[in-house]
Amino acid sequence: MLSKEIEIALNDQLVIEAKSSHIYLAWASWAENAGYPGIAKFMYAHSDEERQHMLKLLHYINERGGKAIVPELAKPSVNFENIKDLFQSLLEHERFVTSSINDVVGLCLTSRDYSTHNFMQWYVAEQLEEEALATDLLDKLNMIGNDKSGMYLFDRDIMSIRGE
Numbered sequence: 783m784l785s786k787e788i789e790i791a792l793n794d795q796l797v798i799e800a801k802s803s804h805i806y807l808a809w810a811s812w813a814e815n816a817g818y819p820g821i822a823k824f825m826y827a828h829s830d831e832e833r834q835h836m837l838k839l840l841h842y843i844n845e846r847g848g849k850a851i852v853p854e855l856a857k858p859s860v861n862f863e864n865i866k867d868l869f870q871s872l873l874e875h876e877r878f879v880t881s882s883i884n885d886v887v888g889l890c891l892t893s894r895d896y897s898t899h900n901f902m903q904w905y906v907a908e909q910l911e912e913e914a915l916a917t918d919l920l921d922k923l924n925m926i927g928n929d930k931s932g933m934y935l936f937d938r939d940i941m942s943i944r945g946e
């Protein structure tokens with residue numbers, strides 16, 4: 783049985799994962815309209831992954847005797863100057879998610895909830911990968927700069943990173 787404090791922390795994390803899915807969906811649509819099918823595909827797939835992260839928390843909370851709450855979501859902001867700006871926002875958002883996950887992990891330790899601590903390790907590993915990927919993509923974009931053919935290749939290559 784989850785303690786009330788852990789149940790609240792997990793539900794807060796569930797909100798963050800649901801928001802992430804919603805945000806990336808909006809960004810995918812923005813990229814699609816801006817003429818970047820590869821980036822759009824990447825963001826749609828990322829949105830699907832975040833939904834899975836949300837569902838994983840939802841099932842865990844309910845299985846451990848808590849009550850998962852499906853939140854209402856605000857309209858995401860999509861004001862990007864350019865593609866680099868979009869990926870900078872992605873990295874910043876993932877860093878925010880990591881810090882929130884670290885807070886949950888810290889709470890699990892102080893509350894001596896080792897089962898939830900164990901469950902959260904999947905998210906810790908996932909965040910490492912997501913931050914590394916976002917950093918790598920941003921490095922590539924910095925190298926490309928304003929080169930149009932470089933951007934064309936970036937959009938083509940990113941198609942194979944996520945999804946089918």
Ligand code: FEO
Binds near residue numbers: 799802832876879912
């Ligand atoms: Fe599930 Fe990328 O945070």
